[in-house]
Amino acid sequence: MSTDTDNESSSNSCKAPDSDGEVAEDIAIVAFERKMDTAEDIVDGIGDRYESIDILEYHGDVFEEYWGEYDCFIGLMASGIAMRKTAHLLDDKWDDPAICVVDEELTWAIPITGGHHGANQVADDLASMGAVPAMTTASEAADKQGVEKQAKALDAHVVNGDSTVATNLAVLDDELGPIERLDGPKAVLVDDDVTVLKRNKDDGVVLGCGSVAGADVEQFHTAWEQALDEADLDRDDVEFIATGTRKADEEGMLAAAEEWGLGVIAFEKETLEGFEGPTPSRSKELIGWPGIAEASAIAAGSEHDLLAEKTRYDEAVTVAIGH
Template sequence: MSTDNNDSGSSCKAPDSDGEVADEIAIVAFERKMDTADEIVEGIGDRYETIDVLEYHGDVFEEYWGEYDCFVGLMASGIAMRKTAHLLDDKWDDPAICVVDEELTWAIPITGGHHGANQVADDLASMGAVPAMTTASEAADKQGVEKQAKALDAHVVNGDSTVATNLAVLDDELGPVERLDGPKAVLVGDDVTVLKRNKDHGEGVVLGTGSVSGATEDQFVTAWEQALESTDYDLEDVEFVATATRKDDEEGLLSAADKLNLGVVAFEKEVLEDFEGPTPSKSKELIGWPGIAEASAIAGGRNHDLVAEKTRYDDAVTVAVGR
């Protein structure tokens, strides 16, 4: 069974050459579990370019190894581990593996957490499964560089560097991704992760965003549109949405960004303090955080400056435009 969803309008995804996200997945299921496999296709199939269902047999992983970005094993984790262990070679080339039980209770990334398995587990969470992630950045509720790459519509060029840079993420020492426009030659060390854009966004802008808890998808979309009206830019010029880690689980923000095919980059408090905006903020007085909208817009912009200071929509969403 195969479902092609190239026109689904789901969130932007990087090429699978580096295995950083999953665009093409295969659900491997025993015959008796095909109804659950079909349920998964129905529930999250529109988030992928291709989603196939393969009936399990002893050599199914070996037969299709390399043809998919991620295998979703509808089976016990031990089966998936034993049947794929001898196939594993390099985490940047191997397909990711995520297992889920028949009741859709647990979604467990086995290998390739940062290369598609965590993404699939997150998607299965929308169907009620608990994503059991053990990668360090996710366990610490931080956004690793691979996840940042996806939000920036980029991919990691030098995978070995992510060990050092993700440790810096855990220690709140990485800061925002720096931009460099060429033509230029760059000399970097082993502890510098290079992200390559998947497409040229030109002189794009960043939507720095704060909100009250529970703001809706429509409120976010309208606030972004209105903020851009005061500039020479529109939604097609937006590179990504920037916010604070304390807001990175806002359902309305995430669904609005997904609707507009935008990634979300979340900055730690320490980063935002280094890029504080010009407009006084009540949040600094009340909770010690700088104003999220302006600080995240400045931190995320290539030039670290503002195109438009913060505006507030419907007493719910605050937006600043950075460049």
């Protein structure tokens, strides 16, 4: 059985073009007959985040039969079954479908292959249904944003997948720094330890964003809409949201970005210090951080410039527009 879903409300991670297998768009839930009700619950719970989500009844060769037709399999079964039935099919992490297993009670969501290529994404989505994502990829375990995850947030794709081993190690060691943006036409010569990201669409503006702790989704929505309206722009002009690492876990911002279909990139303090904006900031005096909204907008913009200086909305959310 299959269910095709409307992608209008899906998150950025599910909408970005998937030339290198970095996101999951077409999902198959593999379930035993007795677990079909749970499979239907999963479709109802997260199906609108994907282009399509099918339910396949388990039999011994089901993975082999459908291998290559889906970005990710959700195995509604013990992890050992999924591992034994797919081990001989695995060839290359950039081409293989991802696999995430979940138990019948939706207690655990465990990516077992392709964590950075769809399985972590699916596990995160299953968390909205109560499952605990059991991430074992190093960058997620260290609460850092690996290059594949940065590519998703930037609506880009990795051109040279083998390079991510070296660059993600640099992420773990805090040695990678911000992604460099290069406008063409140019020819670029890189070594094997340089990851190249290619944008999936034309450059737009970046919303640099700071907030008070606990600002809610609607406050972010209102702030972004007003900032764009004052600049004679709309949400289709926005590439992504930029902020500082100290604000990267703001639930209201993350939820608002997901509803807008945008990714979030977070910059370290040391990076933002090199891109301070023109408006004085109290955070500089109080905690030593430059103003997050302007500095992150400048750091993230393709021209490292401000289109609109920061404005504070509802005494809760600060927004600047970079380009």
